[in-house]
Amino acid sequence: MDQPKIQIRNLKKAFGSKVVLSNINLDINAGESFVVIGGSGTGKSVLIKCILGLLTPDAGQILIDGEDVTHVPAKKRQDMMKRFGMLFQGGALFDSLTVWRNIAFGLMNAQGVKADIARQIALEKLREVDLPETVANIYPAELSGGMQKRVALARAIAGKPEMIFFDEPTTGLDPIVSSTINQLIVRNVRHLGATALTITHDINSLRHIADRVGLLFKGEFIWVGSVAEMDQTDNPYVKQFIQGLPEGPFTSLQ
Ligand SMILES: Nc1ncnc2c1ncn2[C@@H]1O[C@H](COP(=O)(O)OP(=O)(O)O)[C@@H](O)[C@H]1O
Numbered sequence: 001m002d003q004p005k006i007q008i009r010n011l012k013k014a015f016g017s018k019v020v021l022s023n024i025n026l027d028i029n030a031g032e033s034f035v036v037i038g039g040s041g042t043g044k045s046v047l048i049k050c051i052l053g054l055l056t057p058d059a060g061q062i063l064i065d066g067e068d069v070t071h072v073p074a075k076k077r078q079d080m081m082k083r084f085g086m087l088f089q090g091g092a093l094f095d096s097l098t099v100w101r102n103i104a105f106g107l108m109n110a111q112g113v114k115a116d117i118a119r120q121i122a123l124e125k126l127r128e129v130d131l132p133e134t135v136a137n138i139y140p141a142e143l144s145g146g147m148q149k150r151v152a153l154a155r156a157i158a159g160k161p162e163m164i165f166f167d168e169p170t171t172g173l174d175p176i177v178s179s180t181i182n183q184l185i186v187r188n189v190r191h192l193g194a195t196a197l198t199i200t201h202d203i204n205s206l207r208h209i210a211d212r213v214g215l216l217f218k219g220e221f222i223w224v225g226s227v228a229e230m231d232q233t234d235n236p237y238v239k240q241f242i243q244g245l246p247e248g249p250f251t252s253l254q
């Protein structure tokens with residue numbers, strides 16, 4: 001078996017007395033698309049932030065290509081960030097920057113790419129997410145929600161990341177726009193050959209994107225398997241989640 005791209009071992013994270021991640025164990029293989037599902041407030045975004053180094057875990061380890069990166073110094077962290085692409089929950093574009101400057105932000109600020117070259121790359125990325133070059137010089141507020149998501153995707157892929165994280169990429173979009181975003185995600189992740197971790201509530205999105213799925217509940221992955229296994233499992237938590245049922249183990253435990 002090849003070395004997993006990302007390994008998470010006994011990861012713990014609490015805020016004060018509130019334990020969010022109690023014991024996370026997960027291996028994600030190189031080139032794999034892993035999808036995390038789970039109720040609101042179960043720590044899905046916190047998990048991504050721990051992997052990215054935006055939050056420091058209380059215990060446990062995160063290994064990338066077998067190397068422990070849980071507590072790397074700031075300079076090395078900066079180098080590592082170049083290997084990551086991220087689409088934040090809500091898209092989180094900079095209102096005061098034009099579309100091309102949003103896409104080029106990481107290239108110019110973290111990687112020191114000069115403006116004229118960064119602009120060329122941004123225009124190329126606009127094409128890769130099927131947006132016309134004419135949007136390059138306008139501001140995010142002038143775009144529809146679906147177009148903003150495309151720009152956020154273009155920004156996430158701009159640095160040709162090895163690993164890419166999508167936090168609820170289709171939340172708030174209508175089903176047709178969501179399908180388009182899902183297709184663009186799959187196409188661009190494949191094109192990069194990247195390893196992807198996506199958080200979603202959207203089962204349709206999951207079916208488009210996932211190789212494997214993990215269900216996060218009370219700080220742990222209580223079920224991990226392929227999409228085919230997900231459809232066949234008797235696990236009542238998974239069944240309630242994928243069928244969107246109002247009654248089930250989640251409801252009775254709340
Ligand atoms: N920086 C923070 N400080 C304190 N509490 C936080 C912080 N970030 C997240 N939390 C709490 O951790 C829990 C999980 O949050 P989050 O990972 O955002 O959930 P979700 O699964 O919906 O993405 C929530 O109760 C949230 O309030």
Ligand SMILES: [Mg+2]
Pocket residue numbers: 044045046089167
């Ligand atoms: Mg979240």
